Amino acid sequence: MSFSAPIESLTQAVGNTPLVRLRSLEPPGVEIHAKLEWFNPGGSVKDRAALSILQKALPTLRGRTLLDSTSGNTGIAYAWIGAALGVPVALVMPGNVSEARKRIARHFGAEILFSDALEQSDGAIRLARKLAADEPEKWFYADQYSNDANPRAHELGTAQEIWTQTGGRVTHAVFGIGTGGTIMGTGRGLKAHRREIQVVAVEPAEALHGLEGLKHMPSSIVPRIYKESELDRKLSIATDEGWDMAERLIRDEGLLAGHSAGAAAAGALQVARELSERGQGGIVVTLFPDRADRYLPPS
Numbered sequence: 413m414s415f416s417a418p419i420e421s422l423t424q425a426v427g428n429t430p431l432v433r434l435r436s437l438e439p440p441g442v443e444i445h446a447k448l449e450w451f452n453p454g455g456s457v458k459d460r461a462a463l464s465i466l467q468k469a470l471p472t473l474r475g476r477t478l479l480d481s482t483s484g485n486t487g488i489a490y491a492w493i494g495a496a497l498g499v500p501v502a503l504v505m506p507g508n509v510s511e512a513r514k515r516i517a518r519h520f521g522a523e524i525l526f527s528d529a530l531e532q533s534d535g536a537i538r539l540a541r542k543l544a545a546d547e548p549e550k551w552f553y554a555d556q557y558s559n560d561a562n563p564r565a566h567e568l569g570t571a572q573e574i575w576t577q578t579g580g581r582v583t584h585a586v587f588g589i590g591t592g593g594t595i596m597g598t599g600r601g602l603k604a605h606r607r608e609i610q611v612v613a614v615e616p617a618e619a620l621h622g623l624e625g626l627k628h629m630p631s632s633i634v635p636r637i638y639k640e641s642e643l644d645r646k647l648s649i650a651t652d653e654g655w656d657m658a659e660r661l662i663r664d665e666g667l668l669a670g671h672s673a674g675a676a677a678a679g680a681l682q683v684a685r686e687l688s689e690r691g692q693g694g695i696v697v698t699l700f701p702d703r704a705d706r707y708l709p710p711s
């Protein structure tokens with residue numbers, strides 16, 4: 413979106429985020445670029461999925477409250493977009509989610525329900541499923557993990573933006589996996605332009621990790637929208653590596669990248685180094701889901 417004219421609703425400002433080159437990371441002969449998703453109005457990539465899901469739900473809501481499980485960014489996205497579109501929103505969050513997350517979602521008028529903290533995001537999924545099954549006339553279960561509107565937002569949006577912003581030169585796309593919406597949708601959209609583009613997933617190396625927003629698939633409920641067979645490769649990134657890279661991006665690039673962004677950049681660097689060592693050129697594109705200030709402790 414260009415802001416040279418007034419817009420009718422803030423929802424029109426979702427997407428069209430900048431793609432920035434990360435020169436300080438680049439090995440010889442390979443470019444690395446990152447899409448800065450904190451430029452979305454709600455501060456994260458999840459504005460894209462939430463807007464797409466809410467727009468698809470609108471004709472079938474019939475007065476029901478939109479319900480979904482989320483530990484963070486999706487909740488904030490649903491909350492502000494629900495307020496903008498006049499849709500009531502309820503969020504199931506693990507009991508230990510940060511005070512700041514709860515406060516932001518509540519400010520926008522979202523109702524928050526808590527699941528067992530020990531069961532993490534899978535516990536929130538199970539509780540949301542139960543609530544929706546018990547009272548289907550009250551809740552519209554949006555289910556970001558199964559809803560095709562989630563990857564579609566990226567297929568129609570993120571992928572086309574990357575294609576245009578790189579002038580069709582992108583060779584590798586490296587993204588973290590949470591619901592899988594970003595990687596599945598963007599991967600499909602890019603491969604429709606050129607099948608040879610390599611789509612590489614970044615997954616936390618550990619089951620219990622500190623890369624908020626990312627899922628360790630072998631130990632999780634695997635989202636229905638996530639289809640590993642469509643990926644070319646999966647990389648394991650340790651929490652420390654993601655955190656160190658986030659620090660490096662702040663220091664060397666002036667980018668206040670969050671931890672999952674750090675992990676995505678670490679994956680992009682690994683791919684770029686391998687290409688460079690083989691004497692191959694390449695244009696590696698990654699995506700930074702949100703900014704580090706989402707994770708600063710309250711002072």
Ligand SMILES: Cc1ncc(COP(=O)(O)O)c(C=O)c1O
Pocket residue numbers: 456457458484485486588589590591592593594595624625626670672673701702
């Ligand atoms: C910080 C962060 N990183 C990465 C992701 C993963 O994105 P996706 O759900 O599209 O796979 C999310 C999603 O919630 C997130 O909040």
